[in-house]
Amino acid sequence: MNKSDLNDPFEQARVEQGFAQVSDQDDPVTMVLRLKDVRKCAHNTKTFSSEDVPGRIVVPSEVNIRTTRQIPFEVDPPMHKGYRALLDPWFKRPLEDEYKAKLNAQIDELVDAVINGEPVEVIEQFSLVLQSRALTLLLNTPFEDSDLWISWGTHVFRSEGEALDGDKAQILYDYIDAEIERAIANPSDDLYSVLLAAEVDGKKLTKEEVKGVIVLTFSGGRDTVINAVSNTIAYFAEHPESLQRLRDEPEIRGRAIEEFIRYFSPLTHMGRVVTEDTQVCEHAAKADTRISLCWASANRDASVFETPNEVVLDRKMNPHVGFGFGHHNCLGATHARQILSTLINVLCDKVQTIDLLDTEDNIEEWDEFKRKVGYHRLNVRFNPK
Amino acid sequence: MAKITFITQDDENIVLEADSGSVMALAVENGVSGIDGDCGGVCSCATCHVHVNPDQVSQTGEASEIEKDMLELDDNANEYSRLCCQIEISEKLDGLILTVAN
Numbered sequence: 213m214n215k216s217d218l219n220d221p222f223e224q225a226r227v228e229q230g231f232a233q234v235s236d237q238d239d240p241v242t243m244v245l246r247l248k249d250v251r252k253c254a255h256n257t258k259t260f261s262s263e264d265v266p267g268r269i270v271v272p273s274e275v276n277i278r279t280t281r282q283i284p285f286e287v288d289p290p291m292h293k294g295y296r297a298l299l300d301p302w303f304k305r306p307l308e309d310e311y312k313a314k315l316n317a318q319i320d321e322l323v324d325a326v327i328n329g330e331p332v333e334v335i336e337q338f339s340l341v342l343q344s345r346a347l348t349l350l351l352n353t354p355f356e357d358s359d360l361w362i363s364w365g366t367h368v369f370r371s372e373g374e375a376l377d378g379d380k381a382q383i384l385y386d387y388i389d390a391e392i393e394r395a396i397a398n399p400s401d402d403l404y405s406v407l408l409a410a411e412v413d414g415k416k417l418t419k420e421e422v423k424g425v426i427v428l429t430f431s432g433g434r435d436t437v438i439n440a441v442s443n444t445i446a447y448f449a450e451h452p453e454s455l456q457r458l459r460d461e462p463e464i465r466g467r468a469i470e471e472f473i474r475y476f477s478p479l480t481h482m483g484r485v486v487t488e489d490t491q492v493c494e495h496a497a498k499a500d501t502r503i504s505l506c507w508a509s510a511n512r513d514a515s516v517f518e519t520p521n522e523v524v525l526d527r528k529m530n531p532h533v534g535f536g537f538g539h540h541n542c543l544g545a546t547h548a549r550q551i552l553s554t555l556i557n558v559l560c561d562k563v564q565t566i567d568l569l570d571t572e573d574n575i576e577e578w579d580e581f582k583r584k585v586g587y588h589r590l591n592v593r594f595n596p597k
Numbered sequence: 598m599a600k601i602t603f604i605t606q607d608d609e610n611i612v613l614e615a616d617s618g619s620v621m622a623l624a625v626e627n628g629v630s631g632i633d634g635d636c637g638g639v640c641s642c643a644t645c646h647v648h649v650n651p652d653q654v655s656q657t658g659e660a661s662e663i664e665k666d667m668l669e670l671d672d673n674a675n676e677y678s679r680l681c682c683q684i685e686i687s688e689k690l691d692g693l694i695l696t697v698a699n
Contacts, residue, residue: 535641
């Protein structure tokens with residue numbers, strides 16, 4: 213197995229049963245593993261709700277460390293629609309030329325800084341920095357804000373050896389509270405101010421609702437973007453022919469991005485709370501229990517994807533659920549796609565090859581399922597063109 | 598060259614001409630409202646949903662299984678639904694009328 217390969221620990225359970233039960237604190241989860249079932253459950257928001265106690269649909273559950281409801285992520289239709297309609301135009305800004313140019317300048321500068329013949333630890337020195345700086349564009353806040361976010365390290369919610377860390381999460385919540393107060397005192401054109409002035413269904417957003425959107429923006433796009441960027445770098449390091457192909461065939465870069473999202477599946481799964489007794493894959497799912505929609509498993513479903521465990525850069529039919537599916541599909545997907553697109557463009561332009569020096573995998577454990585999602589440490593050397 | 602008409606949810610008629618590429622790409626390049634094409638055309642995002650004029654279904658052909666599976670869970674889907682990233686432009690499409698579903 214190559215160092216940049218990401219395994220599929222769910223294959224046997226997916227093929228044989230279609231689901232798997234795993235423990236999480238005192239609230240076990242039935243993981244839904246097949247693509248069609250994942251889509252159907254994601255679509256059925258009445259039976260599989262996102263709107264329970266804040267934090268419960270996240271796996272591992274955050275109910276003990278969070279009281280703020282993330283919006284629109286933890287709101288079901290029809291309420292969800294109004295929030296999403298408000299947010300969608302803002303989160304599509306990455307398609308604007310000015311945004312693209314700024315993101316390009318950020319990533320260009322970052323790549324220039326690491327092409328120096330010296331070993332680079334990608335997670336801390338590249339991906340975290342890239343993600344944090346790009347987030348200033350998404351929030352439309354000063355570039356310098358990213359210095360503080362970088363200082364928080366890769367895990368806002370986690371400490372080494374602990375799945376959840378309430379004290380660490382509080383740092384983020386306190387920061388966001390202070391930023392909201394700042395925006396009230398001095399409105400600007402950042403996301404805080406835009407939300408504070410906004411209405412949904414004729415009602416102004418409360419501070420708590422604004423906080424819910426901002427918490428989602430910070431937490432949903434942190435580990436996921438860092439993993440996507442780091443996995444992309446590791447993949448190119450081990451597959452120099454792929455980087456060369458994308459250089460030669462820029463027309464397939466869009467497909468390559470979707471394929472990376474499918475193969476890497478930066479978010480393994482997301483939960484739902486069952487609202488009425490039902491069945492998942494002929495298995496009873498009782499009211500007030502949890503299921504999870506396992507994007508990572510669905511994205512390797514051989515009944516839909518040919519050669520699912522291979523990266524096919526120009527895969528033409530790729531109905532992946534790497535950004536989720538249905539009402540709650542990823543709000544930050546446009547930003548994430550733009551990051552990967554810009555990264556690939558800059559790497560093609562400036563980097564000939566990448567040497568993979570030393571790695572330590574980041575492996576999630578869900579009982580017997582051990583899934584690599586990225587790296588704790590990824591040392592490489594970037595070789596200029 | 599094929600002339601294709603898009604009717605948006607605001608009842609705007611947009612007539613575009615092309616001889617190759619996907620119908621989704623044509624719509625996105627020309628800013629047809631309701632066609633986003635977020636995934637670039639790999640049949641993953643369902644943001645390019647159109648209803649084919651019932652008299653012209655033979656021009657576009659049928660959706661593949663994968664495409665049908667995507668459409669099955671779209672609230673605005675009907676028997677004339679297609680994801681237009683999966684429709685390749687050719688002379689055969691000349692005169693096609695598509696109603697944007699979202």
